[in-house]
Amino acid sequence: MPAQRTEGVKDQCLVPEPLAEFGAWCACGEWTRTVHPKGFRSSHGYNTNLWASLDAVDAGDQGKGGDAAAEGVLRLRGYAALFGREQPVAGPKATWTSQSRPNTGLGLLACDGIGAGHRLLHRCACADQAACGQEQAALEKLSKAPAGVFYGS
Numbered sequence: 001m002p003a004q005r006t007e008g009v010k011d012q013c014l015v016p017e018p019l020a021e022f023g024a025w026c027a028c029g030e031w032t033r034t035v036h037p038k039g040f041r042s043s044h045g046y047n048t049n050l051w052a053s054l055d056a057v058d059a060g061d062q063g064k065g066g067d068a069a070a071e072g073v074l075r076l077r078g079y080a081a082l083f084g085r086e087q088p089v090a091g092p093k094a095t096w097t098s099q100s101r102p103n104t105g106l107g108l109l110a111c112d113g114i115g116a117g118h119r120l121l122h123r124c125a126c127a128d129q130a131a132c133g134q135e136q137a138a139l140e141k142l143s144k145a146p147a148g149v150f151y152g153s
Helices: 129-143
Strands: 003-005 014-016
Antiparallel strands (some): 003 014
8 A cells, every 4th residue: 555645744754545544653753653563672662772682692601612702782582572583564464463472562561551542553452442443454454465564574
């Protein structure tokens, strides 16, 4: 579905056409809509200089066949994202909300604390069909497309 430029938005963001009628999606300052749910940033709701590596070894592991220890670097074990590696974010089996962290949105925010106008933007389920049911239906349809809502899997 073609994206359209929304009128009245200072930066003229591109928004997929079915989402243009929902205000939160048209605000260019909303960083959450551009964060990939499998990306590291999806688990942090604030800006920080965070250094992490899957390959860094702990200082105590030096000389045990690993790379040189990376002082001050977090060593990741598993994944640090809202969506697990196995969950598709686009295509016929895609789901909009996290299966590995239910009731949790981008930035690891508790979905219960997010208002209806922003719940879906943060990848939380719609709790009130009257308030966000149409938006949820549009997102589900877009997420089933091969390219997903904003990005591929």
